[in-house]
Amino acid sequence: MIIENYEFPYSAFTIPGNIKTFDDPSGSNSTTTEIGYSKNHIHIGGNGINPKTIAIAGSFYGTTKNDDYESLSKHFAYEDTKLKKLYWEADKFYLGIGQNCKKTHNSGRTNFIDYAASFKVLIGQLFSDTQKTGTIASPQTNSGNITTFIEEITGTITSGASDLTISDNLGNEIKIPNANLTTGQTFVLQLVKMIDSGSNIYVSEYNYATLNGTQTKSVQTVSGFGYLQLEASADTSDITISNLTSPQIKFRDGYSA
């Protein structure tokens, strides 16, 4: 298992040895309303997943056991201002934040450091380690088994006189009004980013958009929930973009866990 930072510098740490226990629950984020005295009931769902907490436990041994534990605890307990990638498989990871880490001391196991750690998953799915970059002309396909999120869109504002609009095939659309745009600006839209809100306290912001490197807070949700997504087996030609020159659409295949 590997844990590393989502953004550079990655500072990857490969947990040596096998994880002894790995608890990875997935629950749907839905609502069921009972109809009294009835066999049928009302269900409301949106393909949501309850916030996941992944718990792992294992041991470090040998001459590196202390260094190993320090690397583990740093990722899991001391850097909650950074998004992390926790690799479940060699090529798939969870995106989240280290929550806590502890080591236990058992008599008779002086050669071992037993540890337990937990990881809070911010987005309830696995992402492929490979980031794909597609364009309208050269689309890339979501090869995963579930709908995935568009991770990043980049381009250049074509005209400051028109709105910038981006939509997917799932009813989600966002826009930036032209009043906030200037022709030729470099545009970057990121799915999620940890932002310093002051005094080194960080907040996760979704649909983090910049124009010429400066954050703009003018992104409006026009329809849906505002998160651009790609269905399984769909490609980036399903993403509709207006007023952006040379757009590039980056995503990772999405997998259930």
Next chain:
Amino acid sequence: MSFIINFENSTDKGSFETANFSYTDKLNLTNEAVINIPGSNLKARQVVTNGSSFEIKRNGVIELSGSVIGVTYLDGGGISARCKGFEFEASKKRVTKTIYQNTASATIFTAQINAFNSSYLGTIETGINLDFRIDTGSSYSNIFSNLRKKSDQDLEFDYTNKLINIRDHKGSSSSVLTLNDYIDISNLGFDSIEPIGNVITVYGKGDGDNQIISESTSGRNTSSITTFGEIEKPIRDPTIMSVSEANRLADILATKYGSELKVYTFSVNNPSQDLVSGDVIIISAPEKGILGEEVRIVGIKRGMRNGNEFLELEVTNKEYSELLKSSDKLIGDIQRNALDNQTYMQGTTNTLTFTGQINATSAAPLRIVGNLTEDFIEDEAGNIRVNSFTVDYDIDPFRSSVGTATASTDPGLDVNGTAGDSSIESDQGSDSASTTLSVGWNNNELAEGVSGSFTYLDIAVIVEAGFSTSSDIKLILEIDEFSGVKKEYFIKGGTAAGTVLINDVLRLPVFSSTTSTIYLDVYTDFSNFYDLDMSITGVLDLHNHDSGSYDTDSHGHTVSVGDNVSDESSLNATGVTIYVDFWNGSAWINKHSLTSSSTLARDVDISDGGTYPDVAGYWRTRIFTNNTSADLVNGIMKVKHSMDA
């Protein structure tokens, strides 16, 4: 986000960490905080007391400062402090009565903030010119709130420097950020309510028919009326002193209240947002039908709950821009309105009447003079508050018992009050003699010169006996050359020396002479020594008795308008001309005139469309008939005015 909370009083000061506190930033309202300090803390109990100053800093910037107004002591030594922003002091202090006319709102704000606390005077943006009334029942807080509504500006409290600023628009008037549901905000509540009102009528000072009321052409939001139909909303503000101010406020409120009211409440997922009340933002929540809606922040509440920072906003559509009021706030508003209604003069009315009656012609009018003093017809600001200026008149057939109007040339106005008196007496002198009267006529025994024009001469005569006798005596007094002025006296026997035999007044009517001598002739049938005294008084009186005769039967002078008791059988006049004059201190100046073909009328408007009276002083109505032959003219000049303090 880092928060620092400080308290200070005269004995101590300190900073406190707490995981539970909240504070507000409300548009145009007093801000408050609730700070819960856990644990038994002697220092906290010493420094967190009523009246202690406090400040809350976020990231090093003071976001709220003021005073502790209440402390609750809890189990385990916990303290909950209820605090208000420094602007709360303005609600505790009463104002000085002041009237402003056509004054810049910036001037008024500056004066009132200086009067409240000059150290709080900040930036005052221009605003408008208006009339503004301040009464002693109001607090400074009331005044600031009332004035800013009329000038359509916002109050801004600078907590870092403790200043009160007046802004045309507090916060950013263009959108500072966009908040999307499910991304940036959660727990979004959205209420849409039909307009509060799009036909606004403002009721100002006064009551009843004379209340200041906005005109029907003002206070109309036509686009709202087209969409929603007419929704009438009365607004009561007893501080409004003029129709123009009522109209202005009605127009402001028609814009504010004429739009559909939209209220949004939500939690902001990133509580570190730097927002202030008054900022315009865009919110988007397609699921709730909200697409890029520009709204204005009217209330912010932030702080920490159980160690988690939170940020909650209340926003409305930009036109409304008011925080929805809690029940406490509504009760406070009701109490304030009641206080305003009690303390601001409502202005009842009074009618002054001045009456007159005389036989008048087309050359000699009925004159009715009235003193319209400042105390009656002007309000506290010097404005004329006359609601009507009218005359009732009635033309009846000539009546001899009533005087006849003087010539058409204006008599001057004698403000000492002798003009129009029913009689004026003039002492013409006296004469006396002690003499022996022979039996028979003794002519010219006394004489006195008289000059002037009088309605009559009163000649007082005293005759004393210079003898004693038991005989009866016959005496006759006569004014020489006026044989009609004669009296006989019979004195029974038993006269002693010094007895007053005669003490009487002979009246000689209609005397007019530049110089003349009044002679007293005395007849006696008892020759002896007598003492004679004569004193003459000239009397000028309005009451001429009949058009040519000086003899009259007794008669009364009481007449009422429309009375049918007359000496003539029919009217000579068929109409009147009415003049309205003003005494400028040296002469009567005619201000207005009108004619009428009626011989009986009530409530004839003599104000010339509300122009007169335009100043306090002596005003006069002259009523001429349209006939050279006299008719009895009755008139009542009436002035209805508002009453004021």
